[in-house]
Amino acid sequence: MNVSDIMIRNIFTAEPDMAIGDALELMKKKHFRHMPVTDSSGTMIGIISDRDLKEASPSIFEGNHKDYMNRPISDVMVTNVITALPMDFAEDAANIMVENDLSCLPVENEEGDLVGIITETDLLKTFVKLTGAANPSSRLEVEVPNESGMLCDVSVLIKEHRMNVQSVLLYPSSEKPDCKILVFRLSTMDMRPLIETLKKQGYNVIWPRELGITL
Amino acid sequence: MTGNAVYIYSNEQLQYKFHDDHPFNQQRLSMTNDLLTETGALNKAEMIPARKATVQELMLIHDEDYIQAVINASEGQVKSSYRTAYGIGTDDTPAFPEMHDAASWLVGGTLEAVDQVFEHGYDHALNLGGGLHHGFRGKASGFCIYNDSSIAIEYMKKKYGARVLYVDTDAHHGDGVQWAFYNDPDVCTLSFHESGRFLFPGTGHVNERGHGDGYGYSFNVPYEAFSEDESMLTLYKAALREVTEYFKPDIILTQNGADSHYYDPLTHLCGTINLYHEIPKLAHELAHEYCDGKWIAVGGGGYDIWRVVPRAWSLLWLVMSEQTGMINGFLPENWVNKWRAASPVNLPGYWHDPQGIYPEIPRRNEIEKKNERTLLNALKPIYQKNKKHVF
Incomplete structure (x- = not known):
């Protein structure tokens, strides 16, 4: 840009x-x-x-x-x-x-x-605009190991759920030096099927999260 | 009908169905009708039928090419380009047979509500099939195809010269209606919702206040995730009263999404049924205070169709038709027995939720504090105009 x-x-x-x-x-x-x-x-x-x-x-x-x-x-x-x-x-x-x-x-x-x-x-x-919040979309935040290929792996799952990505942010985790945070904005109102897949595959989904986990 | 209120419903509204596993499920209309009938608060013979909105009426808001795409999709002709161009064929709004007709019946219900109030002299009208607030001029979004509320507002402006206050208490931001009237000083939109940082569609920030002549006529009150009844109601009551007093509408149109409840699977708020008892009470009161009673209410989101929506929307009708005296603690046994077998969760036996349906909220004070600040920020244009120095 x-x-x-x-x-x-x-x-x-x-x-x-x-x-x-x-x-x-x-x-x-x-x-x-x-x-x-x-x-x-x-x-x-x-x-x-x-x-x-x-x-x-x-x-x-x-x-x-x-x-x-x-x-x-x-x-x-x-x-x-x-x-x-x-x-x-x-x-x-x-x-x-x-x-x-x-x-x-x-x-x-x-x-x-x-x-x-x-x-x-x-x-x-x-x-x-870059964070994608100007378009109707939902926010997904995933913590991944600081290794090559993680963005790709998560993106493949998003693609399999036929969700369109409005924006992606990627930054180092402030708490865990060996981790990165991926933030997506996805054009869907219902992320539940994707979240389920991510959890099943062992990803740490930071948002959306269940109540009861310390914010 | 009951007192000064009419209940609008047609079976055709049940046809708005994407597929069996889709979270938007109009069985909630049948369950609500049934709960009200069993309670003795609604007589099926007295319901006013909805109608099918004409293409002409849809075009009060929607683009012709978009409507044509919906019609094509209804007939099975979905092009892959429709997904990005029109939002049709996505997982949120997949195409289904007769989708144009079904969506037009939801719009027609809200238009019928308008006519009942303006032509037939009723004070209040309810169309629970309406409230599809994410529909854009040229694009389907968030389970919504045609935006009944936007169309009804434009219809009221054109046909009756009315200044409309639109109040949206769905957990999701009422983006479609807001953007449709963003430049218009004769329509005021006020949306309460879970903050866009946490929830679809991501917009609805306090600083979205309108544009050009319409500046100062869009209000947004975003709640923090995990907000509870007390905090949400404090903000709702304060903001709705201030905005009504400031805008002095001819009529209030409320969108009553029932998805801010803790049980709702798509959102992250911690409301209870009490919320849905209190919200219509104030709308009712203000309609009488400022609009000669004129109040139209529509439905909206609500994805726990078993434990939440039937009770929430029944309470809306009971408040509107002044029959809250019929709430006596227990839900009618017949209703519970009828739906129990089909329900994947335990149906509630009471009108109101017991204490403690959700765990203790971490950082509760911080959430409440943040919400209070949001309220002051949201109402800033009004305070500035009134020269109230609260900052």
Whole structure:
């Protein structure tokens, strides 16, 4: 999954001489928290966030508050903006955002044109999609030995029960270093026949589980 | 009929049957009818028959190509592409002969309920064959083919200009109805269900609040797995009252899935029969308080058809028709004797469950605490609108 798959393409930009007060108002109205700033040729020269603008603002009780709101955003915008390329992997973009403590990342193509933007919200939506919870499905969690072939073995049983897999997650068990956890979302409302097969074959089904076992 | 309520049922509704081993089993309708008759709370001659919804009516919600696929599947022409395109031919919703007709009769029952209330002056109407809340516009899902509730809501909007509050207490999220009206400010959906982290269909998170003009008109109250009566009812009563007061509907449509019971094989909640006595009580009360009595109730899920569904749905009718005085502890002996031989489990002898049908819940306090937080979170748009500072 690339940045171009998840980025927002329809971007609102601001011009550098826009007043800070107007920019805040526009962002509030449109529910944005960031706006790239572009010059007349469309090249990105900076970015503003509602938080930065508000933090730089003098108290409303001070005389110069009104002056501040009339100043151009070019006075307070962040320059040297960190950007992503459309071909970057989504997880790399997420990494850049975490490392640099960013909540949004503009996307530029190889010519330096602004072509999109990704925000924390987009990444979270992508996460929801990757975990498969956006489609009607049931969650299956199985603990397996940390060995080659386990995902395949469990998948074969799922296939034999003619269930369609919406998503798969695989991660090391936090409790047992020699185990991994497989999490599937399966397009079925009734997993009982599959659970029965898994148990019969000795798999440790972590979810769904019976009452009485310590959660 | 009894007081101001009508009971809708036709034998054709029993034809909605995927196969013998499928968990969705309409024998629960026969068992409920029988229990009510033996109790003396329902006279078979007085039941109002359902009708078969027309294709035109189905198209109030469903896509034409989907309906055509269901019709084809009914005639044995199931293409393998139907599985992914239309959700037909999967293990959840396999094709069966006459499936289009059978599904249309369930929809027609709910439409008949609407007409009984709007045209024939009844306050309340019950169609236990309805409540197929997972049906999507163009796709079958979770045992549901046509979504009777979505169709009935659209029908009420178009025909009677009604603002409808849809309340779903099935253990599964009422996704089909929610998404059908997600952008619509004149239909408010409120679903209580086991959290999607634990149960199908996975949606129904508190932050699904509607979109565009419909923002603030979808409410979701997901319960933690292993939640019990007290916690679930606290959330139900608080949320239903707040949402009704906030939306001020013309009519309340309740979906009464009976699968939050501890005995239900598909879910992980710890309800008892008491839940199904309390849930309709409040709906009844609020319908009189806000909607001039207008209340339609449908069935839904419920997969322990022996020990749970007949009692749960009978209680719904007893509350609706104001006959709860007939509950005297014991179930009618005739009913127990009639069904005992066929039942794979011991049939209950009482209307209500005794104490201790399930083991002690580990982490009970944590579950209750989490549920309380969910409630506040779910109602946030209302609190914000009313400027109630609870946070």
